[in-house]
Amino acid sequence: MQITRYTDYSLRVLIYLAINKQQLTTISDIATSYQISKNHLMKIVQQLNQQSYVLATRGKNGGIKLNRDAKEINVGALVREIEDKSKLIECFGAENKCVITPSCQLKNIFAEAQENFFKTLDAYTLQDLIGEQEEAALTNLLAINLL
C-alpha cells in the first residue's frame, strides 16, 4: 500500500513552508534541505500554486510562501485533492479488465476502507504535522543540508 511520491513531496513542501513562514523560500532551498530533485519539485510547487496552497512571487527577490495559515490547511482535503483515488486496486480504474467486477463486492469494500483512510486525515491540519513543540527542532533539521 503506497501513497504516490507526488503526494509525499507535496506534503514536505508545505511542511517546509509552514516552518519557514516568516520569509520567502526558493525551490532550490527546499530541494537542498530534503536532498531531493529540484525538477520534481518544480511541477509540484506549480500545482500547489494553482490550488492556492502556495503563493509565488516572481523576480530577482521572488520566492514562494504559504498562502494560508497552516491551521487552515486540512491534510485530508489536501491528500484527496492530490492523490488519485482511482488507482487503489485495478477494478477502481477505467482500464480495469477484471471479469468479475460487475458482481464482486471487493470494489465497494475497498472504497469504504479508502474513505476511512482519508477521514482519518480529515482530523488533522498542516499545523498538526509540525506538532506543538517540534517547530524549533524541525527548523534545525531542515537547515542541516543548507549549511
Added chain:
Amino acid sequence: MQITRYTDYSLRVLIYLAINKQQLTTISDIATSYQISKNHLMKIVQQLNQQSYVLATRGKNGGIKLNRDAKEINVGALVREIEDKSKLIECFGAENKCVITPSCQLKNIFAEAQENFFKTLDAYTLQDLIGEQEEAALTNLLAINLL
C-alpha cells in the same frame, strides 16, 4: 494510493476458489478466467499455500482448493499479511532519507490512517467479497473466458 498487484491477485485467486469450492481448480483455469499471467499466479498460489489459505494436491488429478471456509478468512487479516505496511510513504521505510522524520508528525498520522484502512477490512470475510446473492452471477462471469 495503491494496493500492490500481488495483493489484488491474491484476493482474486481466493475469490475464484471460494466460488469454485466444490472442485479442485488449476492455476491455468484461474489465469485464463481472469486473463492474467500464469507465472504471476504461480508465486501467489505458492505463498497462499504456505500461509494455509490454499490446499494444493500434486499429481495428474491434482489442483488447488480453499483450505478454510470463506467465512473464516478475514479480509483485513489477509491484506495485512500480504501487503507491505512499510511502503505507505517514504518515512515508513528503512531506506528513508527524509531529514525531518525525527520530529515530524506525518508518520504517526499516516500510520493511524493506514490502520483505519485495515480496520475497515477487518469487518469483512472472503464470503462478503462474493456477497449473498451474487454467487451464481460470479460463477458465470468467471466461466466466460473458459468457454
